[in-house]
Amino acid sequence: MKNFTPPPRDDIVRIEGIGVKREGRWLVRGVDMAIARGEIVTLIGPNGSGKSTTVKTALGIIRPDEGRVWRAPKLSIGYVPQKIAMDRSLPMTVERLMRLTGRHSASTVTAALATVGIAHLAQAQVHALSGGEFQRALIARAIIGKPDLLVLDEPVQGVDFSGEVALYDLIGAIRDETGCGVLLISHDLHVVMARTDTVICLNGHVCCQGTPDTVAASGEYTALFGPRAAQTLAIYRHEHDHAHLPDGTVRDAEGRVSFDHHAHGPHCGHEGHDHA
Amino acid sequence: MLESFFTRALIAGVGLAAVTGPLGSFIVWRRMAYFGDTMAHSAILGVALALFFSFSPIAGVFAIAVVIALLLGFLERRGTLSADSLLGLLSHSTLALGLVLVSLMPHVRIDLMGLLFGDILAVSVTDLVVIYGGGIAVLAVLSWLWRPMLAGTVSEEIARAEGFDPERTRLIFMVLLAGLIAIAMKILGVLLITAMLIIPATAARRLARTPEQMAVYAALGGVAAVLAGLWASLAFDTPSGPSIVVAALGVFALTSALPTSHKEISR
Numbered sequence A: 001m002k003n004f005t006p007p008p009r010d011d012i013v014r015i016e017g018i019g020v021k022r023e024g025r026w027l028v029r030g031v032d033m034a035i036a037r038g039e040i041v042t043l044i045g046p047n048g049s050g051k052s053t054t055v056k057t058a059l060g061i062i063r064p065d066e067g068r069v070w071r072a073p074k075l076s077i078g079y080v081p082q083k084i085a086m087d088r089s090l091p092m093t094v095e096r097l098m099r100l101t102g103r104h105s106a107s108t109v110t111a112a113l114a115t116v117g118i119a120h121l122a123q124a125q126v127h128a129l130s131g132g133e134f135q136r137a138l139i140a141r142a143i144i145g146k147p148d149l150l151v152l153d154e155p156v157q158g159v160d161f162s163g164e165v166a167l168y169d170l171i172g173a174i175r176d177e178t179g180c181g182v183l184l185i186s187h188d189l190h191v192v193m194a195r196t197d198t199v200i201c202l203n204g205h206v207c208c209q210g211t212p213d214t215v216a217a218s219g220e221y222t223a224l225f226g227p228r229a230a231q232t233l234a235i236y237r238h239e240h241d242h243a244h245l246p247d248g249t250v251r252d253a254e255g256r257v258s259f260d261h262h263a264h265g266p267h268c269g270h271e272g273h274d275h276a
Numbered sequence B: 001m002l003e004s005f006f007t008r009a010l011i012a013g014v015g016l017a018a019v020t021g022p023l024g025s026f027i028v029w030r031r032m033a034y035f036g037d038t039m040a041h042s043a044i045l046g047v048a049l050a051l052f053f054s055f056s057p058i059a060g061v062f063a064i065a066v067v068i069a070l071l072l073g074f075l076e077r078r079g080t081l082s083a084d085s086l087l088g089l090l091s092h093s094t095l096a097l098g099l100v101l102v103s104l105m106p107h108v109r110i111d112l113m114g115l116l117f118g119d120i121l122a123v124s125v126t127d128l129v130v131i132y133g134g135g136i137a138v139l140a141v142l143s144w145l146w147r148p149m150l151a152g153t154v155s156e157e158i159a160r161a162e163g164f165d166p167e168r169t170r171l172i173f174m175v176l177l178a179g180l181i182a183i184a185m186k187i188l189g190v191l192l193i194t195a196m197l198i199i200p201a202t203a204a205r206r207l208a209r210t211p212e213q214m215a216v217y218a219a220l221g222g223v224a225a226v227l228a229g230l231w232a233s234l235a236f237d238t239p240s241g242p243s244i245v246v247a248a249l250g251v252f253a254l255t256s257a258l259p260t261s262h263k264e265i266s267r
Helices: A051-059 A094-098 A106-115 A131-143 A161-178 A191-195 A212-217 A219-225 A227-237 B005-029 B033-052 B057-078 B083-103 B112-117 B125-144 B146-154 B156-161 B166-188 B193-205 B211-236 B240-257
Strands: A011-022 A025-036 A040-044 A066-071 A077-080 A149-153 A181-186 A198-202 A206-210 A242-244 A250-252
Touching: A011 A051, A011 A181, A025 A040, A025 A051, A025 A066, A025 A181, A025 A198, A025 A206, A040 A051, A040 A161, A051 A066, A051 A149, A051 A181, A051 B156, A077 A131, A077 B156, A094 A106, A094 A131, A106 A131, A131 A149, A131 A161, A149 A161, A161 A181, A161 A191, A191 A212, A198 A212, A198 A219, A206 A212, A206 A219, A212 A219, B005 B033, B005 B125, B005 B146, B005 B166, B005 B193, B005 B211, B033 B057, B033 B083, B033 B112, B033 B166, B033 B193, B057 B083, B057 B166, B112 B166, B125 B146, B125 B166, B146 B156, B146 B166, B156 B166, B166 B193, B166 B240, B193 B211, B193 B240, B211 B240
Parallel strands: A040 A181, A040 A198, A077 A149, A149 A181
Antiparallel strands: A011 A025, A011 A066, A198 A206, A242 A250
């Protein structure tokens, strides 16, 4: 195994040294990123750190002022943007929304809606959906065409915590099933880390990047998010045998509720963070 | 059959309504009402220039409307004034410029009321050919571009990310709108064209569950307004263009008064 070389990456998107300038200010600069087939890449960073800008540049929505963007030829993309401002004057059923950018059979539509758990809402008006339901509908729309690259800009907006875990599990399952690349944006660290291959920590430039473990251990990461964030990350790397209740307490797998954030169930593999 | 001016008016109006319905739906969805209004107002300038350089008024109206749309896009991108202010600026200055230009041509006698409010009862067989030829062309392009246009209306970012070109579709949409204004001006006049784009579409909103339904209902509502309006203008000797718009308002009032269907409330 001495001469082991890593298998060549099957990249579908690469950006190199991109910079985007608005009104004389660099929103991002010198950002490199690559997404391979079957890889889940998560961008994290504080508000205004250029996560959405980087993603939009990679997708060709924004033209960079410097640097290069490469996408595999004929790459099919499913995109869930951060915001959608659909005028209320536009009538739209959930079912019709699934066919926004491509033709799909009725059974495909039903299957995509069932995947995100809203098959019963197929005939509902999009404007009548709750925030979480709308988000699920947008995710169903993005995955319906089995894209090569799935891009989700803060996909858990308006989704409650248990739904959040389920959504990230779903994204992981879709990747496992279709082998697509996934690019995620998250402004917090939550569950996303457990399902991620590569984390890129952004603050106008790439602060650090690597597996969730190496990023969490890096000084840049702690400097950007503070030591508490690193702890939070450690918590979320555990098996999810406990739930965080709205009042800040934690309920473990046995149903015990405690106020101590570090009280974990017996199945919880502690990876060396001490309970001082 | 085409000998009767009233029959010709009916045929012209129905053909026009079939186009304003779908096109107007997009105007409503994309919140472009004032934009359409501005393009229509610029038609006066188009007519004046056409008279001045003696070419076809339809070509003049079309060309000026396209130029105004491009100019607006350019000024918006330079970006110190809001789109709203720019529209106000262009809308009224092109209208005024056109009227001043017309008055400077003493040898030209022009029916100002006809320009502003249209004269559907003066439609000739040639006009019918233009309306139907142009109208079919506009609808053909619209149906060809339907999916990318709709995707761009829901989210330009999704449309672009998933392989469409929203800027190009927006440009083509403006050209279609300019084309419609050019063929509709004689019937409705520059001040009432926007009404036939907006009112039937808004009337259709309550009844429609999908974008396609709304476009079809808007066309049907517009046709109903043309029939009712022309009948009323004959019966009460009222001006035809405004009568059609008042009838469209009646259609809107009618659909607004309908009880909300249970489908709309329940999921």
